[in-house]
Amino acid sequence: MQASKQVAPAFGQADLSNCERELIHLAGSVQPHGALLVLRESADLLVQQCSGNVARLLGLPAEALLQRPLALLGGDVAERVAALLRPPQQHQANSGHADLREAVMLQCSIGPTGRRFDGALHRLAEGGLVLELEPATTSASAETGGMELQDLTPEQMAATLSDALQRFGAAPSVGVLADAVVEVLHHLTGYDRVVVYKFDPDGHGKVIAEARHPRLESLLGHHYPASDIPQRARALYLLNRVRMLVDVNAQQAPLLPALRPETGAPLDMSLCQLRSMSPIHLQYLRNMGVTATLTASLVREGQLWGLIACHHYSPRHLRCTLRSAADLLAEVASTRISAIENYAHAQVALMVRRLEQRLVEATSTEGEWRYALFRNPRTLLQPLEATGAALFCEGEVLVSGETPSTPELRALLAWVQAQQPVPVDEPFACASVGQANPALASLTPTASGVLAVRLSTNSPDWLMWFRKEQLQSVTWAGDPSKPMVANNPLELSPRRSFAAWSEIVRGTAVPWSSTELALARGIGVALVDIIVQVQAVRLLIAEHQLVQIRGAVAGSREPVLVANAEGRVVFANEALVVLRGAPVEKGGEISGLFAAAPAVQRALAEMRRSQHGWRRELDLLGADDTLVPMAVHAEPVSGRDGQALGYVLTLLDLREARRADTARLNLESTLRLAAQHTRSEANEPDGVIAAILTNASLAAMDIADARGGPPVAPLLQELENSTRRAAGLYAQIRSSSG
Structure with missing residues (x-):
């Protein structure tokens, strides 16, 4: 029987049977605490779409704003947007995201009275710009529905971030780090409950850390099925790292017109901070008694590792600087998670x-x-x-x-x-x-x-x-x-x-x-490797088992060299021959296989005298006299009478380890240069930047020390990118807070 084709339900029309396919990125509406404008990327920045609440927030009704230049709003909003669209060399130092693939923060004024707004601008893949605006008031007002905006002074922000990043960098385990994350975010944001929610390989989640108001029942250790967070939502968590819901009961503001005039298609709201949330998710929150939320993604190696989820039981509105601070902390926590888990190797x-x-x-x-x-x-x-x-x-x-x-x-x-x-x-x-x-x-x-x-x-x-x-x-x-x-x-x-x-x-x-x-x-x-060593010992002391044991040693993936008491080659397995790129002559002196032949001869003599093994880093001579750095572990083998029978040498290729060390040193050099460029006018290092760079340096050491794990070069590159992004976020925070 042929399966029927599954059609994705439009936003707001899904139920539990098909919510996995709901088009939540095509919400077509925004939360009412902010306004959204879709602009044509042109000199006049023509407004092509807007949210239905522009009259209340921006002072002009939708019919007066649509198909009109952005400058009609007054203030400096059009100038601020235009500044971000100039060639990269003219504004990259200030924005950190000149290509606008991620939303870039801006501050602007609107209207004859110069009302201040926090803004976020990003570019759509299919062309056009999305500008999101939120009143930047610090007290209860009509624009925010009577809610007070939550914010910190620049001094409070710098001190909080610096202390938090130092604490994250010192965390020895994921559990300790998660506890630090919830405590810091609980203090920073003031939400009633903050949890860290970790996904298992099947997508099911577990609450591994929690900070909450004493009146609330604990959710620590609670498990949730993967279906609670549909795959589309998980994909959006990777694109839009921090999401805020101000009021679960607020009336959403629709986009006008519903479809983009240029394409006739719904607006892709994947990167929109104001995007409305699915009615199913809103009902889920109401059933929990939750009114406001903030979520921040924890990402490891490009995959969603978990979430930081903040819940409040009354409406709560955080200013963009606080949300960026949460984004920064989640980014650094993700880096630390990667370092801790790789350090397990x-x-x-x-x-x-x-x-x-x-x-x-x-x-x-x-x-x-x-x-x-x-x-x-x-x-x-x-x-x-x-x-x-x-x-x-x-x-x-x-x-x-x-x-x-x-x-x-x-x-x-x-x-x-x-x-x-x-x-x-x-x-x-x-x-x-x-x-x-x-x-x-x-x-x-x-x-x-x-x-x-x-x-x-x-x-x-x-x-x-x-x-x-x-x-x-x-x-x-x-x-x-x-x-x-x-x-x-x-x-x-x-x-x-x-x-x-x-x-x-x-x-x-x-x-x-x-x-x-x-x-x-x-x-x-x-x-x-141990089994091979044991079998190599048996090879020397039990000649009647020679054929069986030789096969086991020869087939080992580990390079193995067996020598007699005089230090001459008795046996070399195929792994060693492949590593050298040249055959190993039976009966030849094993010291001749290494660049430092005299040192090997002295080590063999010392082993004969002391009957103790040794470990050295030596260069193996390969084909055409190429040098292959190796970790060599040699053990003497004695007979029942105590006389030396010979030696067993196992070798470990150190080339990948050397490449990892070089990558780590290069990254540390980059971090030192970055630290020099972030000093203040008084030639004093910025505390937050110093904490970000210190955390990155510690993570780099942890990752580079993880021998036996995956190649570390890509992890170090991811760390460098993450550190640059965290520094860029803080630059925006510092610019906005100033």
């Missing part, structure tokens, strides 16, 4: 180093590494927040934590191998084994989620981590026995959303994040 390197030492020691003293791996369950489970783990190695099964039975584990292993029949480097991850394979539904209580890494290319050796069904560990935000708002499914509430989320995720574990996948990959690679 560096933490894994430390953990793996300790694991490697313990397993090598266990091999030399006990002849076995596998039991040492499971001696301390916390070491294996905590980094991935797993509830259980199992090792399948050489036909045996070792377990830790809460796991299924051995027959169930073997059935799970067979299924996992069937999903990845060809050896690959990427981990296998599943959050709902029972749904993916109903025959394994019995595993749900202990292993609803599985994360697995392959440890061998030629045998069924795997390390697996498990997670229980997530509903077993979820705590309700408040009393679950309290009734919901109503039985009408249109009347959404947080409690109903939690119930919907519970139904969606029943039988699933908390999904494995991209960071956890990277951690698993790092642990798997390290274990492969």
Whole structure:
């Protein structure tokens, strides 16, 4: 049966069954606290569309303003807009966004009395300009419906931002950072409730931090289904980072005319700060008792990581400088989140180093590494927040934590191998084994989620981590026995959303994040390296197993070199040959493979004397005498009589690490130059700019130290762009506040 074509409902005509497709960017109306004008990009800045509230806010009715020059409004508004349209070299230093792809703030006067307005100007992709205007009054007035505009003095703003950015930069974890974010935004904006809302890989959300008025019920730890925030809304959160709703009950002002005269199409309001919100979303807020909101996007590597959501229980209107401050803080918090999560790779390197030492020691003293791996369950489970783990190695099964039975584990292993029949480097991850394979539904209580890494290319050796069904560990935000708002499914509430989320995720574990996948990959690679080392030891002390072990070492992805007691090559695997770009001569001196041959000879002599391993950074000689920087780990191998049998050398290519170090140094040089250019007339550094640059420098170090993770050069470039954007936002704030 052929599926019928789904038609996107127009704005305001969606219900819960089709709200994912609602055209919310074509709202056709604005919130009444501000006015919107669509201008022709020409010398006269002809007004082509306007919101229906221009008479009340700007002093001219729509019929007198449409198809007339912007200068008709009086004041300096037309001059201010024209200044932003001049060639970039004439105004880029002031605006920071000369191409107007993002809204640029401006201040202007309108009318014979020179009423002050805050403005935002951006360019439409299909041509034309959108000018949004809000009264810049600081006291209750008719223009703002009797509401007082919230703002800070320049001195208060600078002090608040400087303190906040220093606090963000010092946060050691996402949890500590999120707590700092909600406390700072709660103090800065005065909203009754501020939360940080984090998305999981499936788009479901969880409140991970909260600052609230004591009279309010806590939402900390609350979960929401992905459907609460449609995909169109998520896309707009990436385009328009900060959104404010002043009054959920206010009458919206329609655009006049409804369609653009030049195109006959609705106005794309994706970047409009005044855009009306969906009636479904407004009803959702009313059901929560919320009257006003402010949301700021948390973006990591171009994806929506989460949201900062501010709720107020009466109308609330923040001036544009405060909204830009919230945007700046969200931008810097996003940078810090990226740095913290990427720094986890560096933490894994430390953990793996300790694991490697313990397993090598266990091999030399006990002849076995596998039991040492499971001696301390916390070491294996905590980094991935797993509830259980199992090792399948050489036909045996070792377990830790809460796991299924051995027959169930073997059935799970067979299924996992069937999903990845060809050896690959990427981990296998599943959050709902029972749904993916109903025959394994019995595993749900202990292993609803599985994360697995392959440890061998030629045998069924795997390390697996498990997670229980997530509903077993979820705590309700408040009393679950309290009734919901109503039985009408249109009347959404947080409690109903939690119930919907519970139904969606029943039988699933908390999904494995991209960071956890990277951690698993790092642990798997390290274990492969350890296994290769152990097998290389066996190669020297058990000649009757030579063929089997040689195959395992030769097929390793890690470059391995085995030498006899005289320091001559016994074996070099294919990975080393590929790395050199030239064959390795058997029987040749291993020192001849490195640029610093005398240093290697001295190190071998010292190992023979002390029987202790060493680690050095050396240049490997490649084809045509090219130098390949390597981290070399050498371990002596002794027989039962204590005599040296030879050495095992494992090598790590440092070229990517060197490129990362160079990128970090280049970025720090750029930051130092930026700091010099932002000094005041008294040659004193600006506190906020200094805090932004300090945060960026700390983030750069964290990112660059994350060995084993993704390439850091793009992350450092994203950090540089984010820092420039944050500095630009502050420049606008400082210009507007002055």
